[in-house]
Amino acid sequence: MYNKQHTIKKAVSVSGVGLHTGHQVTLTFKPDEIDSGIKFQRVDLPEKPIIEADADLVVDTSRGTTIAKGEARVSTVEHVLSALVGLQIDNVLIEVDGPETPIMDGSAKLFYEALESVGLEEQNALRNFFEIPEGIFLTDEKKNVEMALLPVDDYRVTVMIDYNSKVLGSQHASLNNIADFKQEISTCRTFVFLHELQQLYNNNLIKGGDLNNAIVVVDKLVSDDELKELAKIFNKPHIEVKEEGILDNIELRFKNEPARHKLLDVVGDLALVGRPIKGQILAARPGHSTNVAFAQKIKKYIKKAEKSAPKYDPNAEPVMDIDGISAMLRHRYPFQLVDKIIHQDHKTVIGLKNITINENFFQGHFPGNPVMPGVLQIEAMAQTGGILVLSSVDDPSEYWTYFLGIDNCRFRKMVRPGDTIILKCELLAPIKRGIAKMQGYAYVGNSVVSEATLTARIVKKDEE
Known part of the structure; x- marks a missing residue:
């Protein structure tokens, strides 16, 4: 396919x-x-x-x-x-x-x-x-x-x-x-039973019917008078049929x-x-x-x-691994926030971020109560969307992606060490003049932990 x-x-x-x-x-x-x-x-x-x-x-x-x-x-x-x-x-x-x-x-x-x-x-x-x-x-x-x-x-x-x-x-x-x-x-070809054919004709239908565009199955004995009437319906001089079979003895293309x-x-x-x-x-x-x-x-x-939350199979091969992501996005430690892409089509992308206690932001963000900053959840969401946007150009390495806006942002639940965030971004309209508007969601398990409407722009390096 x-x-x-x-x-x-x-x-x-x-x-x-x-x-x-x-x-x-x-x-x-x-x-x-x-x-x-x-x-x-x-x-x-x-x-x-x-x-x-x-x-x-x-x-x-x-x-x-x-x-x-x-x-x-x-x-x-x-x-x-x-x-x-x-x-x-x-x-x-x-x-x-x-x-x-x-x-x-x-x-x-x-x-x-x-x-x-x-x-x-x-x-x-x-x-x-x-x-x-x-x-x-x-x-x-x-x-x-x-x-x-x-x-x-x-x-x-x-x-x-x-x-x-x-x-x-x-x-x-x-x-x-x-x-x-x-x-x-x-x-x-389409087919019809003889008794259905006569009913359709009587109801002023099948005006374009012809033995060249339908198989008529004869499932009853047909009199000579009925054959003459059928010849008139199909504008033919005469019609033949076996006792039970196909009207005018037409050969089937397959049994x-x-x-x-x-x-x-x-x-x-x-x-x-x-x-x-x-x-x-x-x-x-x-x-x-x-x-x-x-x-x-x-x-x-x-x-x-x-x-609903996207399904993640850890045994399945990713659409894009960390090497592919690094080749497309210019972000690096400590701001490279997407580990792999597990799905991508013409308007949707799904990425994944594993959260561990070793994340650098846990050192200063609520020490003793490690919670992932909401702003970094949105950044991870945007980077996932960036993969989708950059896939629309021939040479992604020649482009930068920049935020233009964040709307309707909501934080639903806390994200902690040990969680796996599934990040989903979907285009709300076709990309025009390098501007993309996406709806983003972050899930842990079956629950939405954050969501936002994101607007981004891709800019060619030599046009900045």
Whole structure:
């Protein structure tokens, strides 16, 4: 998996009909900036509103996944999103001139190929992975759906479907390496049962339906009159079918193509979490509604985890050891206050400071009652943030970092010898003109011992 964020090198467009409206629609993928994420823009509407690919903006999952913001909406986003996940594209603006994406051939294949044709561009920022520390589970007893996200340092998906159908039976599909998405998953088409198809048509939907963009599963005997009616629906001179099988006897691309398409849907719907995931996804009989409910549950877990104390594994290799810190920061004894960096992404850094009785400040700060000065806790917090800020430039050794402001500073608990402080700084806005504003926290155990909003500036040595 890529460690750094990616966008596309240049704009690329695809056109086709919308599955339900039957109208011609064009999608244009455009490169976007670091941390911008995936966004859809309705360019056919006044003011051209933007809708973020966000699970909390989903308004309908009846026949695909629909997102909306205000009056603007975009339907059937899951196949587009799955192609972006398969290519590991983090930042892209998707212009669409209609209310739904084109169905194309019913898979993610043509989206994937269009994006791949223009190439990817690596961006100078780490991907903001959600690395799950413990299992997250969803069970919907009414729909007989079970989903799980389990810890693993990779991205894997396994799906099982069972429609109690003689044609499909019970099927499984797995994606064990994101590099296999193109060949193993992206080409797998959506499917529908014949009885569902007739109901959709009677409700004035699937106007863009075609036997070239969906697999129709025939799970009942079909009369000659019904075949003639289906030929009219699909604008074909005639349609054939075995007693039970696939309408017009279309060949499947894989024996378990329906299960692989359900996996494709899971990948696309879970992209609505808004962050790339490291974990093992297991799904039994999933559908769009439960996929989105699971994405929303994962989002809530992430928000809660972000407010809790970071987990520290002393057995894990640090992101940056003391040698790396010394090469980046110019501080030295007795003011080098960060021992190692244990996490860093595009907007968050977590450092660690071990407190011992041998610290020089204990000699004069409350002798006989050793307490770490609060001002040094803030300095340690700022040095940790300095690592994040300096990582945004090509040659950190050519820059100095200076405080511009400390706001909302609070000291919650005393820090004593034997404590290990975990220091977390998160950017509140993108760095502009060398100025960074960060929210900093210092933890001992699960408790916040100090916090502050820090503003700093990086200055090139020859520009001081």
